[in-house]
Amino acid sequence: MKTEELRLEDLDPEWFIEEKVREISRTVGDGSAVNALSGGVDSSAVTMLAHRALGRRLRNYFIENGLMRDGEPERIISLFEGMGIKVELVRAEERFFNALKSIIDPEEKREAITRTFYGDVFGKIVRESGARFLLQGTNFTDIEETVAGIKRQHNVLEQLGIDTEERYGYRVIEPLVQLRKPAIRRVAKALGLPAEIYDRPPFPGPALATRIVGEVTPAKVQTVRAATKIVEEELTSVGAFQFLAVLHEDKVTGVRAGRRDYGQQIEVRCWDSADAKTASPTRLTYDILDRLAERITGEVPGVVSVTYNIAKKPPSTIEVV
Amino acid sequence: MKTEELRLEDLDPEWFIEEKVREISRTVGDGSAVNALSGGVDSSAVTMLAHRALGRRLRNYFIENGLMRDGEPERIISLFEGMGIKVELVRAEERFFNALKSIIDPEEKREAITRTFYGDVFGKIVRESGARFLLQGTNFTDIEETVAGIKRQHNVLEQLGIDTEERYGYRVIEPLVQLRKPAIRRVAKALGLPAEIYDRPPFPGPALATRIVGEVTPAKVQTVRAATKIVEEELTSVGAFQFLAVLHEDKVTGVRAGRRDYGQQIEVRCWDSADAKTASPTRLTYDILDRLAERITGEVPGVVSVTYNIAKKPPSTIEVV
Numbered sequence: 001m002k003t004e005e006l007r008l009e010d011l012d013p014e015w016f017i018e019e020k021v022r023e024i025s026r027t028v029g030d031g032s033a034v035n036a037l038s039g040g041v042d043s044s045a046v047t048m049l050a051h052r053a054l055g056r057r058l059r060n061y062f063i064e065n066g067l068m069r070d071g072e073p074e075r076i077i078s079l080f081e082g083m084g085i086k087v088e089l090v091r092a093e094e095r096f097f098n099a100l101k102s103i104i105d106p107e108e109k110r111e112a113i114t115r116t117f118y119g120d121v122f123g124k125i126v127r128e129s130g131a132r133f134l135l136q137g138t139n140f141t142d143i144e145e146t147v148a149g150i151k152r153q154h155n156v157l158e159q160l161g162i163d164t165e166e167r168y169g170y171r172v173i174e175p176l177v178q179l180r181k182p183a184i185r186r187v188a189k190a191l192g193l194p195a196e197i198y199d200r201p202p203f204p205g206p207a208l209a210t211r212i213v214g215e216v217t218p219a220k221v222q223t224v225r226a227a228t229k230i231v232e233e234e235l236t237s238v239g240a241f242q243f244l245a246v247l248h249e250d251k252v253t254g255v256r257a258g259r260r261d262y263g264q265q266i267e268v269r270c271w272d273s274a275d276a277k278t279a280s281p282t283r284l285t286y287d288i289l290d291r292l293a294e295r296i297t298g299e300v301p302g303v304v305s306v307t308y309n310i311a312k313k314p315p316s317t318i319e320v321v
Numbered sequence: 322m323k324t325e326e327l328r329l330e331d332l333d334p335e336w337f338i339e340e341k342v343r344e345i346s347r348t349v350g351d352g353s354a355v356n357a358l359s360g361g362v363d364s365s366a367v368t369m370l371a372h373r374a375l376g377r378r379l380r381n382y383f384i385e386n387g388l389m390r391d392g393e394p395e396r397i398i399s400l401f402e403g404m405g406i407k408v409e410l411v412r413a414e415e416r417f418f419n420a421l422k423s424i425i426d427p428e429e430k431r432e433a434i435t436r437t438f439y440g441d442v443f444g445k446i447v448r449e450s451g452a453r454f455l456l457q458g459t460n461f462t463d464i465e466e467t468v469a470g471i472k473r474q475h476n477v478l479e480q481l482g483i484d485t486e487e488r489y490g491y492r493v494i495e496p497l498v499q500l501r502k503p504a505i506r507r508v509a510k511a512l513g514l515p516a517e518i519y520d521r522p523p524f525p526g527p528a529l530a531t532r533i534v535g536e537v538t539p540a541k542v543q544t545v546r547a548a549t550k551i552v553e554e555e556l557t558s559v560g561a562f563q564f565l566a567v568l569h570e571d572k573v574t575g576v577r578a579g580r581r582d583y584g585q586q587i588e589v590r591c592w593d594s595a596d597a598k599t600a601s602p603t604r605l606t607y608d609i610l611d612r613l614a615e616r617i618t619g620e621v622p623g624v625v626s627v628t629y630n631i632a633k634k635p636p637s638t639i640e641v642v
Contacts, residue, residue, distance in 0.1 A: 106574055106583070213571040213572075213573065214571070248569070248571050249570075249571050250534040250535070250569050250570050250571045251534075252534065252637075252638075252641045252642075253427050253638045253640070253641060253642060254635070254636045254637055254638055255634065255635045255636060255637075255638050256635060256636050261636065262427070263636075267628055268631075281607075281610075281614075283607045286602075286604040289602075289631040290631070290633075292631065293602075293631045293632040293633065294633075296632075297632055297636050297637070304632070304636045304637060305630065305632050305636075305637045305641075306630070306631050306632040306637075307588055307628035307629060307630050307631060307632075308628060308629050308631050309626065309627070309628050310589075310610040310611070310613065310614045310627050310628060310629050311614040311617075311618055311625070311626050311627040311628075312611075312614065312615075313576065314575070314576045314577060315575045315576060315577050315582065315584075315618050315625045315626075316573075316575055316576075316618070316625060316626045316627075317573075317574045317575060317576050319574070320573045320574060320626075321573075321574060
């Protein structure tokens, strides 16, 4: 089944919300569903839609995969609880790091995360809860890129011919699958989510694992998490489409206190884009670039060098992995 | 023996030239010497000094190590022949690539190049020529960085306690060892070298091997050579202290013709500096950065991503290896 895009100019958010709430109700019937909330705009919008449709028959989970940004689980859970929506935290760091051990290839990394998320973690949750449905925030660009073979999005399953019912024991409901990011932001706003969610820059499903070149280890996640925090602090006010820090595997020569320091390199990417299909590096001022480099080399242990990505998409891509 | 700096403000180029010509004559006596010309400002100045001192008792060699920039050997040899100085080309590509095989660590790379250059290549030349002296363009910054343990300069030997006479069979004469780059440029100009030499941006002794992260192979040299040519074409008019292209070992996700292209990344560095002790990234315009990225991803096969280094030295260094 080919999914058709519902364009921003054709979107009536109120109508869309009513329609999707109805669809979710109809699909789940008098059963129950589980929902994976990551805190991004997509999964947050889905959480609101499903909550409206199912109320207490919906159980929301936030999966702590060990790959999240600094303070993320606590922040998102308390934000939703403030709106009366209960979210359970599932600690699964070890399972993800075990699955990622020794993997270098980006696609294999994404595949390991998908397998752990849907099979290991959600398979267990769904089995134990008796639910037959998993809701998630797959969007139109995810599908397009996965089907085109550019980058495997961790949440795209059925479009690749994966029978989730057979493989994982549940069916997947994807209410946002016809929308690109700008349309989803409009729906999220209409759903009453705060600006810090509906305006939030995109963040990939496999989280900081997509920001690490080479094997993903807890130590490397710690490094890229610290750099990400700085990049987000410095670039949030710029108004770019997306911005991120990448930790490279390559080591480079540096110098500290007059002596050689063979260390790590962080790459900063900051994108202007409408829909992630094409993107250009944001023309950040050199004062901002200086400050990023100074803070990252000064505050993140082991990092001696910082670069800024200057290539457009295509032939570059927004994330490195 | 500790070398003392002769500062730019204390330099009288004419006096310095006379003094060094005299010293070289005295040291070599009625013997002969060989000279390693790389085409950089340092070795070019030494060639002129030694030529004045020794005339036909000096033999000049340009070592083709397979790591040079595009068209370099031909260009330098013909430039010096135009000034009446004969230079012999020694083809040693295979010896250098064999010595570099499987080496990842920057210091081991530099060490392999040093060994090949002084032991294998020049050891043989000196033995066959009967000369007892090798002239070379070591400068004050080379010594400082090597002695401090920041970066092993391939031409620093005696200051590290290496007895070249015992190890390689000749003594090393280093007329520029008290000068930093700006002083050497002034001497080079006073020696009658053309601006394309005395104003030439610094280029490291181990050549493009210092611009490759990971193992140095002929294929990688070809890639970084093509990127270097573009960087030099685009940045020569900027007036920066130094500019270069680095080929990374890390592969990154790209996209071409709508499909995934897992490819290579080039890092561009362009420095403002007076003496290479400290340096800041040049504030290139985004029009220049765009053009660099477009040309490199468009013209260099395999490259899908380009970055610009934004960290200062320290804690970064000018070269990556």
